[in-house]
Amino acid sequence: MTADARSPLSPTVRTSSSLDLSATPRVTVRPVPHGLVTINAGFWSNRFRAVAQHGLSTQLTHCQSTGRLENFSRSATGQPFEFEGYRFNDSDVYKWLEAASYALAQHADDALEQAVNAVVELVAAAQQADGYLNTYVSSGSTERYANLTDDHELYCMGHLIQAGIAHRRSLGSERLFNVALRAANHICAEFGPHDRTEPDGHPEIELALVELTRETGDQRYAEQALFFLDQRGTTPPQLSGESVIQDHAPVRSQHEVVGHAVRQVYLAAAMVDVAMETDDTSLLAASAKLWESTYERKAYVTGGLGARYQGESFGADFELPNTRAYAETCAAVAGVMWNARLLAATGKVRHADWLERTLYNGALVGISIDGTKYFYSNPLGVDSTPQPGDDRGANSSVLQQTQTGHARQSWYPCACCPPNIARLITSIAGYAYGQSDNTVWIHQYLASQVTMPVSESGAITLDVQTRYPWDGTVDVVVTSAPSHEIELRLRIPEWACNARLHVNDKPVSVTPGSYAGIRRTWNPGTRLQLTLPMNVRLVEAHPRVQENRGRVALVRGPLVFCLESEDHPNIDLDAIGIASNTSFASTFDEDLLGGLIKLEATGVLLAPKTNHALYQTASPQSHRGPVRLTAIPYFAWANRTPRAMRVWLPLVTQ
Numbered sequence: 001m002t003a004d005a006r007s008p009l010s011p012t013v014r015t016s017s018s019l020d021l022s023a024t025p026r027v028t029v030r031p032v033p034h035g036l037v038t039i040n041a042g043f044w045s046n047r048f049r050a051v052a053q054h055g056l057s058t059q060l061t062h063c064q065s066t067g068r069l070e071n072f073s074r075s076a077t078g079q080p081f082e083f084e085g086y087r088f089n090d091s092d093v094y095k096w097l098e099a100a101s102y103a104l105a106q107h108a109d110d111a112l113e114q115a116v117n118a119v120v121e122l123v124a125a126a127q128q129a130d131g132y133l134n135t136y137v138s139s140g141s142t143e144r145y146a147n148l149t150d151d152h153e154l155y156c157m158g159h160l161i162q163a164g165i166a167h168r169r170s171l172g173s174e175r176l177f178n179v180a181l182r183a184a185n186h187i188c189a190e191f192g193p194h195d196r197t198e199p200d201g202h203p204e205i206e207l208a209l210v211e212l213t214r215e216t217g218d219q220r221y222a223e224q225a226l227f228f229l230d231q232r233g234t235t236p237p238q239l240s241g242e243s244v245i246q247d248h249a250p251v252r253s254q255h256e257v258v259g260h261a262v263r264q265v266y267l268a269a270a271m272v273d274v275a276m277e278t279d280d281t282s283l284l285a286a287s288a289k290l291w292e293s294t295y296e297r298k299a300y301v302t303g304g305l306g307a308r309y310q311g312e313s314f315g316a317d318f319e320l321p322n323t324r325a326y327a328e329t330c331a332a333v334a335g336v337m338w339n340a341r342l343l344a345a346t347g348k349v350r351h352a353d354w355l356e357r358t359l360y361n362g363a364l365v366g367i368s369i370d371g372t373k374y375f376y377s378n379p380l381g382v383d384s385t386p387q388p389g390d391d392r393g394a395n396s397s398v399l400q401q402t403q404t405g406h407a408r409q410s411w412y413p414c415a416c417c418p419p420n421i422a423r424l425i426t427s428i429a430g431y432a433y434g435q436s437d438n439t440v441w442i443h444q445y446l447a448s449q450v451t452m453p454v455s456e457s458g459a460i461t462l463d464v465q466t467r468y469p470w471d472g473t474v475d476v477v478v479t480s481a482p483s484h485e486i487e488l489r490l491r492i493p494e495w496a497c498n499a500r501l502h503v504n505d506k507p508v509s510v511t512p513g514s515y516a517g518i519r520r521t522w523n524p525g526t527r528l529q530l531t532l533p534m535n536v537r538l539v540e541a542h543p544r545v546q547e548n549r550g551r552v553a554l555v556r557g558p559l560v561f562c563l564e565s566e567d568h569p570n571i572d573l574d575a576i577g578i579a580s581n582t583s584f585a586s587t588f589d590e591d592l593l594g595g596l597i598k599l600e601a602t603g604v605l606l607a608p609k610t611n612h613a614l615y616q617t618a619s620p621q622s623h624r625g626p627v628r629l630t631a632i633p634y635f636a637w638a639n640r641t642p643r644a645m646r647v648w649l650p651l652v653t654q
């Protein structure tokens with residue numbers, strides 16, 4: 001890549017966005033397109049650059065070397081061929097195109113744009129005359145729509161449609177968009193009440209079709225998405241009827257998240273999308289019920305989703321194992337997408353809070369600091385030596401990870417996660433701001449400038465400076481504003497007790513877990529300063545989370561921290577406990593892993609486990625002593641030698 005690291009990430013196409021709700025009828029807060037936001041410094045600028053300058057090029061190399069691109073070029077011949085890889089590998093190429101399009105909207109890069117154009121031509125050439133596109137089927141491996149439960153054809157074309165929309169919005173090109181449109185028209189012609197009626201075993205097409213309605217203004221695509229939603233859980237079932245693919249009940253009657261986590265969350269997100277476009281309140285209510293099931297009983301402290309290896313699935317309520325957490329990176333990305341849609345639909349701060357928690361922890365852990373290595377599953381504890389039998393139910397990608405002691409991998413046989421986290425990070429600015437009538441919302445605190453048209457008479461421009469999440473100070477300057485009242489709403493996270501807000505040095509009262517709203521006619525130069533507390537919090541889990549009874553996680557701001565054995569040589573991490581009155585030193589170490597905050601404290605070294613019988617009569621711990629502990633942000637673990645790691649530590653009574 002040739003991106004110039006010195007120049008700011010300035011938007012070249014002002015409308016680039018992953019979610020365009022500008023004309024959506026039932027919406028509370030419209031997200032501001034990331035094309036209107038300039039990220040010029042800070043935490044997310046570094047993550048964006050890692051993906052744009054290194055991640056995307058290495059991902060493309062893997063798409064080439066693993067036959068993913070070759071599958072397209074061989075499909076274009078019209079002759080049968082030997083297909084390489086998994087049947088759904090087309091989707092990785094589409095997600096790469098989506099991520100690369102967003103990156104190019106933020107930062108011109110000739111080499112990347114040429115690569116995108118070349119891949120677009122490969123994709124276009126592989127499309128069949130009626131708009132159908134799937135290289136696995138084109139290879140002759142199976143027939144069209146022979147097995148919608150497993151073959152992922154609509155899933156793949158869904159990602160094609162999302163890539164086509166992203167390419168058009170980001171680069172103004174019709175080339176890939178027309179391919180996507182033809183695919184969507186084919187699907188609408190093929191599936192309907194009087195034609196094929198089965199939904200896809202892996203939801204995704206629904207999200208894509210709704211976004212296509214937003215892009216074209218043609219309601220037919222959203223209606224097609226609604227049709228697919230209503231084909232799940234029919235009697236008799238049209239797929240397998242199993243809960244692992246959410247085919248066990250009609251979507252409006254599904255009140256608990258079950259089965260494959262990524263599929264479930266894409267489905268729940270699509271329910272919100274369709275609800276917003278069609279004003280179907282029952283769909284929104286059903287998705288909100290699923291949200292409560294997820295984030296009140298089945299989510300990790302990191303925002304990670306999916307407890308079980310088997311079926312890559314959600315577990316029972318409060319079933320949240322640490323070392324055997326599945327928590328696929330894609331599920332966290334899906335969680336961000338779901339919360340963003342619920343936030344738009346309802347304006348409820350809890351969705352912005354969980355979106356933040358997931359972004360900084362459960363999703364970001366899925367990509368290395370340098371942007372070129374990935375995690376598929378994301379455990380919250382890892383032992384130095386993998387235990388025999390620990391891989392039960394793991395697919396080949398997770399096996400590849402666990403058998404290397406959870407070393408980050410540059411690619412996976414099933415490579416859904418790398419381009420998924422890439423498309424999230426390259427569109428990250430789209431999650432920061434929102435708009436409603438004469439109201440501007442700041443959901444996430446990113447160092448950035450944003451100009452938002454707020455009325456026919458003008459726009460408001462905000463300059464946000466912050467080192468968040470390393471530092472809790474957020475400075476917002478209104479650099480231009482129309483001459484009428486506008487309400488500015490700033491999110492006060494639920495964890496931010498003692499948060500303070502000043503407007504031109506005058507205090508404004510705020511409440512954690514809400515938006516602080518200030519309505520006035522804004523004079524250019526007005527300064528707001530939000531100070532969020534960055535004390536270390538000892539967070540406990542619900543007592544029904546069996547593995548975490550008597551344990552706490554270290555959390556500072558939005559960041560969950562962890563211990564790595566790299567920082568504790570010759571010490572069993574299980575022997576490190578923490579007292580409730582521990583004081584922590586937070587230090588920014590610019591030489592550690594690209595620069596990050598580390599926590600240091602005196603912990604409690606518990607009785608050594610040597611000579612401890614499997615069972616013995618309990619006695620007061622007599623061998624306790626002090627131990628220096630160092631914690632780093634969870635997202636940054638395994639960027640050094642992969643060894644042991646712990647998020648949850650025993651809470652010790654002094």
Ligand SMILES: [Zn+2]
Binds near residue numbers: 329331416
């Ligand atoms: Zn994945």
